[in-house]
Amino acid sequence: MTHLRVGRWITAVALLLLAGVYVRALAYTPVEASQGFAQKIFYLHVPAAIWAETAMIFVGLASIVYLFTKDPRLDRFAASSAEVGTVFCAIVLTTGPIWGKPIWGTWWSWDARLTFTLFLFLLYVGYLLLRSAVPDPGARARFAAVLGICGMCEVPFIHLSVYMFPTLHPMPIVLQPGRPKLPGSMLTTWLFSLGVFTLLYVGFVVQRYAVSYLREQLEVTEQ
Amino acid sequence: MLRAEGLNHRFGAIRALDDVSFSVQPGQTLAVFGPNGAGKTTLLRVLAGLIQPQRGRADVVGGRRAIGWIGHQPQLYAQLTVRENLGFWASLYDVAPPAELIARLGLEAHVDRPVRALSRGLVQRVAIARALVHDPTVLLLDEPFTGLDRVAAEALSRLLGRHAAAGRASVLVTHNVEEGTGLATDVAFMRAGRFVHFAPRAGRGAAQVAEEYRNAIA
């Protein structure tokens, strides 16, 4: 029970801070020169994208350890991380076009990062579909772990592809070798947003984990 | 030849094996009786190495190479001939299919016919041949007499008798007490994952064992 409460508190704080990010981004951060007002989506879009990919890595790592230890907590964590990752992917895939339309003139372009976030989303959906298609909990955990590990190993290839294709996408200015090229207050807002999304990830995963655990307990007592 | 220690296994919330421990010596045929859902098949699958028990261990002398499994699934490829089927399964054990086994089960005339063209009784006998193609020392049988015709059932009984006489071990699980008792040297009753009885048959007849079983399980 406490897991759930802790999760709710973390999420509540994170959502509050998210509102703070909005305020800061809209009112206290300068408008970017070439892209204009639409650029402000960047403060949501990029941290969400970072966590969408990171969540997949966590799914993979938890899956590897699960296959060795068969500890159901790891499976529960992997499933929770996958669900949260799916949500973050959805955020990226909706903020991307909102950012892109004013700048590129089109809602969707097959630009490398958007395309591969779409495939990350497909990986997640596949993972969740597989979980729902297998009734036996033991087999479900094993199969999900196999898929999770494959998904995690796919991520580096996806990353490599982003740097190899010519793209409409703004080249990464934060996650690049050397110091980030963002001017001071923009960097602060961005880092703040990254922190908030980290908190959101933790809050959502803890809640989802707790719900998963409670549901299993319910099934056991029903037997 | 075979030992189980502290076997525990659950599927979700269902406890299929609840602290099961026993051993089977050479020459013994253990018959495990129990209603559906008692965990008999799970026990057999753990002994065969198909399931890793969550707690406890099961050891068979000689490992997988020594185990022969007879269940209700023939495990034969319908499109391949008898010879091809036996040849394939034998190759996985690095042996050649023994001619006398084929002869003993009356299969020589059908060796080059595809399995899907065979009558049910013949398929059953081919399935028995498949299980024995590598001369296993431990036989695990899961409801083996279900749906067998008389010829096949007799062949199987003779075979089990010969297997035990050669100093080898068998574990047979079934819910049909009458059929299983005649072949057994030792008898066990299983309910909800536990052994509620485990003793040598010691001259008890099928009717007597069936009576004890009904009392134990009811």
Add this chain to the structure above:
Amino acid sequence: MRSPELLRHAWAVASKDLLVELRSRTAIVSVATFVVLVLMVFNFGRDQTAVSNVDLAPSILWVTFTFAAILALNRAFQIELENQALDGLLLAPIDRGSIYLGKLIANLIFVATIEVIGLPLIALFFNVRVLVAPLVMVIALATVGFVAVGTLFSAMTVRTRFAELLLPVLLLPFMILPLRWAALATGLLLAGRPLSEVQGWLNMLAVYDVVFVVLAILLFPATVNE
């Protein structure tokens, strides 16, 4: 030394699969028909003046092969399910890796047969030179990549309710990358570009193949062991 046994058993499994498929002929006929059908539809569906053959051919080639491959992949473990023989394979004193390798080999031979049928047809219908060594190399590398992952996944999906639907859904994200690289390389080669320009894509494909075949061999036991 485990390897000789591993390969021997793998080959036993593969040749058994191929023999079963040869006797039943369910998959090969339907897939071959499918390939011819798809190629003809592509031909009648396009505007000859708008898009040149050389531009369209890579897409046609890869769409045809991947859909054919998915049909084939479903068969691999379906054979075991139909004959209820998977337990028999697991009971045998063989390495689990042999089962996977055997299935992989059989699947690769099957898909290669489809490609051997399809390539000359594509060359014929669309008037492009496809039988060049580098192109064959590209096709081979990409095929190994998604058949390796597909064989692993099919072991998991075969017993689920919507197996034929679930396998492509799971496999799609893993096919896109090798296909993207292969399609780019195919396009370059069909346009007559030199080998040096496609070397990068070949290397990526090779790395992808090695990573996922090794991964699949390591993960396969988890799909069949309880």
